[in-house]
Amino acid sequence: MLNQFFKVITSSIMKKFGMGVTGLLLCGFLVSHLLGNLLIFVGPQAFNTYAHTLVSNPLIYLAEAILLLIFLKHIGLAIKLTIENKMARPVKYYMTQATGRGSTFASSSMPVTGLIILVFVVLHILQFKFGAYYEETYDGVVMRDLYRLLIEFYQNPLNVAWYIFSMACVAVHVSHGFWSAFQSIGFNHPKYTPLLKCLAKLFALVVFCGFSSLPIYCYVQGAQ
Amino acid sequence: MSADEKLLTLNLKIWRQKDAKDKGQMVDYTLEGVSTDSSFLEMLDQLNEKLVGQGEEPVTFDHDCREGICGMCSLMINGQAHGPEKETTTCQLHMRSFNDGDTIVIEPWRARAFPVLKDLTVDRSAFDEIIMAGGYVNVNTGNAQDANEILIPKESADLAMDAAACIGCAACVASCKNASAMLFVGAKISQLALLPQGQVEAEQRAANMVAKMDELGFGNCTNEAECEASCPKGINISNIARMNKEFLKSAVKSKS
Ligand code: FES
Numbered sequence: 274m275l276n277q278f279f280k281v282i283t284s285s286i287m288k289k290f291g292m293g294v295t296g297l298l299l300c301g302f303l304v305s306h307l308l309g310n311l312l313i314f315v316g317p318q319a320f321n322t323y324a325h326t327l328v329s330n331p332l333i334y335l336a337e338a339i340l341l342l343i344f345l346k347h348i349g350l351a352i353k354l355t356i357e358n359k360m361a362r363p364v365k366y367y368m369t370q371a372t373g374r375g376s377t378f379a380s381s382s383m384p385v386t387g388l389i390i391l392v393f394v395v396l397h398i399l400q401f402k403f404g405a406y407y408e409e410t411y412d413g414v415v416m417r418d419l420y421r422l423l424i425e426f427y428q429n430p431l432n433v434a435w436y437i438f439s440m441a442c443v444a445v446h447v448s449h450g451f452w453s454a455f456q457s458i459g460f461n462h463p464k465y466t467p468l469l470k471c472l473a474k475l476f477a478l479v480v481f482c483g484f485s486s487l488p489i490y491c492y493v494q495g496a497q
Numbered sequence: 498m499s500a501d502e503k504l505l506t507l508n509l510k511i512w513r514q515k516d517a518k519d520k521g522q523m524v525d526y527t528l529e530g531v532s533t534d535s536s537f538l539e540m541l542d543q544l545n546e547k548l549v550g551q552g553e554e555p556v557t558f559d560h561d562c563r564e565g566i567c568g569m570c571s572l573m574i575n576g577q578a579h580g581p582e583k584e585t586t587t588c589q590l591h592m593r594s595f596n597d598g599d600t601i602v603i604e605p606w607r608a609r610a611f612p613v614l615k616d617l618t619v620d621r622s623a624f625d626e627i628i629m630a631g632g633y634v635n636v637n638t639g640n641a642q643d644a645n646e647i648l649i650p651k652e653s654a655d656l657a658m659d660a661a662a663c664i665g666c667a668a669c670v671a672s673c674k675n676a677s678a679m680l681f682v683g684a685k686i687s688q689l690a691l692l693p694q695g696q697v698e699a700e701q702r703a704a705n706m707v708a709k710m711d712e713l714g715f716g717n718c719t720n721e722a723e724c725e726a727s728c729p730k731g732i733n734i735s736n737i738a739r740m741n742k743e744f745l746k747s748a749v750k751s752k753s
Contacts, residue, residue, distance in 0.1 A: 281748045284707055285679075285717045286741050354717045358675035361609050361716030367512070367523055368602045370576030372672070374583065375726035381674070383719065453720040459742030461735040 288350055293454035295347040300451060300476070302340060303443070307483045313490060317420040318411050325416035348391060355384050379449035386446040393439035400426060427491035440484045448477035505531045505592060508600040509544065511556055514613050521613065523602075533593040537580065538563060538570065540592055541603075557616040565589040565729065568664030571671070572617055573604040578668035578727040586666065586729040606667055608676035609714040621667050623713045624681060630709035631702040632685045634694050653691045660687035662730040669724035669732075675716030680724040682710050683736035690743050700750050703743035 281287060309327070312320040327333060371381075379386075401422065409418035427433050451473035452466065460466075506529045514521030528547065531540050538560050545555035561569035570587040574580035580590045595601065605613050610623040661684075669680035686703050689695030695702070718737060725734045 277751065280708055281704070284744070285677075285711050285715075286707055286744045287748075289717060289741065290745070354719075358677070358716040358719070361676035361714060362607050362674075363609055364607050364613075366573060366576060366607055367510070367604055368573075368576035369674075372577060372583075372723060372726040375672075375723035376674075376721035380719065380721040449720070456720050456734070456738050457718075457741060459738050459745055461738030463735075466735070 288354055289457040290459075291346060292350050292354065293457035295343045295350070296450045296454045298343050299347060300447060300454075302343075303447070303480055307480065310487055311483070313420065313423065313487055317409070317418070320420050321409060321416055321418055322411060324419045325414070328417075344394070348387075351384065351387055377449065379445045380453070383446065383449060386442040389439060389442045390446060393435075393442070423487075423491050424495040427488040428495045430492070433488040433492050436488045437485045440481050443484070444477035444481035447480060448473050451476055499534055501533075503533045503597070504529075505533060505595060505597045505599070507531055507540070507595065508598070510600060510602045511617070512604045512613075513556070513616055514605075515615065517612055517614055531592055533591070533595075535592050536563070536588060537572075537574070537590040537592065538588050557614075557618050559618050560588055563588040566664060568666035571606050571619065571666060571668070573602075573606065573671060575602050578606070578672040579666075579729055583726075584729055584731045586664075589729075606671035608667075608670050608716075610676070610678070611667065611670065621665075623715075624665050624667060624678070626713060627678070627682055627706055627709045628685065631698065631705040632689070633698075634689060635697060636694075647693050649692060657688050657691040660684040660691070660732065660736050663688075663728075663732050664730060666729060668727045668729060670715065672723045672727035673716065673718070674721065674723065675719055677718045677724075678710050678713075678715040679718040679737045679740065680728065680732055680734065682706055683734075683738075683740035684732045686740045686743055687736040690739060699743070700747050702747070703740060704747040704751060707740070707744050 309323055310320075312323050401419065404426070405422050407418035407421045408415055409421070410416075427436075452469040455461070455466070455469055506527065509526040509528060510523050511526060512521060513524045526544060528540070528544050531543060535543070538558070541556060541558055548555050559569050559571050561567045563570070565586040565588060568586075570579075572579065572587045574587065574590070579585060579587045580594065582590055582594055603617065605617045606619045606621075608619075611619040611621055613619050663681060663684040665681065667678075667681065670676055670678050673680075686706060689702065690699060720734070720737075722734050725732065
C-alpha cells in the first residue's frame, strides 16, 4: 500500500499535477499582491496602512510559510522535471526545428523565465522586506514608511528597468503556465481550453501592465 | 510520371551507426536524379542502390506498409519528425516537398528509451512494454454478440476512434523536447477509457501504463504540443489531459 502510494506521488503525472496546482496558487498570489500594491496610486497613507495591517496580523507568519512552501515546491519540481527531461534524451539531435504549429516562445522558455523570476523574487524580498526602515505616524500609529522606500528605490532608472524586464518574464511565464496548469490537472475541453488560452494571455497582459505601472509611477512621483 | 516531374540533386547528411555499440556519425552523400514524384523512402532506396553498386553498406531504415498506416517508418528530417508536411508519415512524404540543391539532414528518433540499433533504425519495443502494462481489454470468448447490444454515445465513439488512429510510430516522443511519451500513452488510455468495453480494467490501466512509461525513462510533458503538431494522425493533446484525469481517478479509487 505504502509502496503503491509512493509510486503514485513520484509519478510523472503527479509531478505535473503539483507543478500545475502550485503554479495556479502562485497566480492567485500575483493577483492579491497586485491589488494590494495598486494602493500606491491612492497615496502613502493608504499604502502604508495596508502594509502595516498585513504584517501586524499574527496569521501573516502562517501565510508567509505557506507561500514559501508553494514557491519551494514549484521550484523543486521544476528543477527535478528539467533534469529528468534532459536525461530522457542523452544523445542530442544534430538539427532541430520547431513545426511552428506547436511550441511557442513562452512554452519553450519556461525554465529561463522561471529562473529570472526566481532571481527577481529573492532580490525583491531583500530590497523591500529587508530594505531600509523608515517610520511614519498616521493617527497616532507608528508604522513602517514603505512608500518612501519605494519612491527612493525607483529613482534609479536601472531598478525600474530591471523590474519591468522581470515583469515581462512573469507575463511570458504565466501566458503559457496558466492554461498549461489546467491541462496538467486533467482539464481539457473543446470549448473552455481555447478560452483559457485567451485568458492566460489576458492575465499576462494585466500582470505586466499592472505591476510595471508601479515603479514608473514611483519614478515620476519622486522626480516631482 | 506526372507532367511537372523534375529531377533533383540533393545533399544528404545521414546518421550512420554500425550497431548499438558504435558511436556513430553524420555522413555526407550527394544523390542525383531524384524524381519529385518519388517518396522520401524511394529516395533512400535510390541512395541504397547506388551505395550497393559502389560496394558500400546501404543505409538501414524502418519501413513496412509505405501507405501511412502501419507506423513503422520514422526519421527526423531536417529536425522535424516525419519531415515538414503536416499529418504525413515519412513514407507518405514526397520529394516534391524539397528543392533542387537542398541539403537534407536525416537522423534516427532520439530518446533514452529508444536506443539506436543501426543507422536510422531504433528499438521501439518500449512502446510494446507500455501496451502490455495495460493497453488491452479482456473479452469473453464464444459467439460474437450483437454489435448493437452495447450502446455507445456517438461522441464517445468518435473521440475513441480519433485516439485509436495512433499508429505508434513514436513521432510524438521524437519531436518532444523532453522525449515524453505522453501523447502515445494518452491516446492508448483514451481509446479504451472512452468505451464501455474499457471500463473493467479502467481502475488499474492508467496507473500501470504510466508507471511503465516512467520506468522506461521517457521525459515529462511540458504542454508544448509539438507532439500533436508532428503526429501523422493529428492526435490531440486533449488525450494527455484525459490520461492525467484517468491517472488521478485510478490513484484515488485503487484499493491497493
Ligand atoms: S511505412 Fe507504414 S506508416 Fe510509413
